[in-house]
Amino acid sequence: MxxxxxxxxxxxxxxxxxRFVADRLADAGHAVELLDVDDAEGLDVARFGAAVLAGSIHGGRYQPALVEVAQRNAQALxxxxxxxxxxxxxAAGDDAEEWEGLRAIADEFARATGWRPGRVEHVAGAFxxxxxxxxxxxxxRRIAREKGEAVDPEGDTEYTDWAALGAAVDDWTGALG
Ligand SMILES: Cc1cc2nc3c(=O)[nH]c(=O)nc-3n(C[C@H](O)[C@H](O)[C@H](O)COP(=O)(O)O)c2cc1C
Incomplete structure (x- = not known):
């Protein structure tokens, strides 16, 4: 597909x-187009059999360009x-209140864009x-300190669980037929 x-x-x-998701899909035999939403002019979702959209949260919101792409293509999606x-x-922690917040942010994205994805996965990111x-x-650095996280103050500290993400993608593609 x-x-x-x-x-x-x-x-x-x-x-x-x-990129990880695109590789996973390609390795499973799918044809994949990887697209930065900042470069989505002329995007025609009708060319695709299925779609993965990904964005990160900053101050309780996703990238405005992602919202715009989802909004503009909501019907086709x-x-x-x-x-x-x-x-x-x-998503890197297990604070119930923060998880409630994550679900509310994803729900607001669906409401604002008119695209209600069949599956939503919360993925832990990185400092x-x-x-x-x-x-x-x-x-x-303050947030890391408050959370008791030991971070590299110059470089990256990654929390993404690649095995869990791969399994979720495999599970999703398994249902595509
Ligand atoms: C200024 C700023 C604000 C952020 N706000 C949130 C937030 O509201 N909730 C959250 O869970 N993570 C928040 N994060 C963490 C990012 O979502 C996380 O670092 C993610 O990996 C960023 O992905 P990106 O590198 O693709 O932009 C914030 C990060 C920054 C730098």
């Missing part, structure tokens, strides 16, 4: 997630099998101190 993998990223972790990957740091400006670096 021809599958679209479209992603929005701010610091790069969701690009890594999307809604009649195809769809998987939404929501990348965040809250990427090399990508932050001074203020973001300060804020993220």
């Amino acid at each position: 021809k599958i679209l993998v479209a992603y929005g990223t701010t610091e790069g972790q969701t690009r890594k997630v999307a 809604s009649v195809r099998p769809g998987l939404f990957l929501s990348v965040s740091l809250s 990427r101190f090399g990508e932050y400006d001074y203020f973001k670096g300060w804020m993220m």
